[in-house]
């Protein structure tokens with residue numbers, strides 16, 4: 001099943017915050033089309049690693065390579081333009097705009113390089129982008145909510161809308177930061193099904209997640225972080241039985 005086509009390579013990355021070694025010796029390879037989960041107890045370094053990948057934080061040493069391009073030193077929007085999209089722990093949305101307009105905006109931004117508020121007036125005349133946004137909303141099961149104010153959506157629906165906002169950019173790599181945080185079990189299962197559907201289209205995903213039901217439902221590969229280091233790396237079965245992983249979780253706060 002492994003095609004060995006590495007699309008993202010985090011190579012020997014270290015990140016220090018003063019005296020704290022938040023990431024040490026991180027070497028991570030994400031293969032094309034796979035769902036790669038990063039798990040670990042609180043404070044293990046998961047968000048720091050994600051922020052290094054998307055250019056929000058500069059590593060103290062090492063580099064991140066995406067599809068042959070070195071990401072280190074590039075700005076987050078440049079990294080986004082290269083084909084990496086991120087779903088945030090707290091969705092970043094325009095609460096006063098409709099769901100449909102929220103999904104159209106990233107497509108605009110991608111096409112024109114930026115989105116400014118005075119472009120809002122021309123949104124309704126953008127038939128092609130509107131149709132694509134409707135298609136994305138249908139995909140995430142939210143077409144019937146397209147005219148609602150985004151701010152009035154439930155938490156689960158906001159996250160689904162944000163997923164549509166990412167998908168309309170047609171990223172090669174989708175980063176998901178706890179995509180089911182705070183969701184009911186029903187919304188969590190709907191999100192798992194949705195992410196499986198995306199996977200069947202071959203999109204590569206890196207997912208940070210605390211919920212092991214989500215991780216084991218979706219991941220092809222799992223890297224386990226503890227105290228800034230990767231302590232285990234492998235298939236879900238490899239990781240599940242690894243005594244070091246069990247120890248890290250028992251010793252942690254989860």
Ligand SMILES: Nc1ncnc2c1ncn2[C@@H]1O[C@H](COP(=O)(O)OP(=O)(O)OP(=O)(O)O)[C@@H](O)[C@H]1O
Pocket residue numbers: 017020022040041042043044045046047048049
């Ligand atoms: N900007 C910062 N300045 C100083 N220390 C930081 C900063 N960001 C994170 N840290 C520290 O780095 C370590 C790793 O934090 P990080 O948020 O990456 O962990 P995490 O695995 O994402 O945790 P959680 O599961 O709780 O979200 C922690 O000890 C944290 O306190």
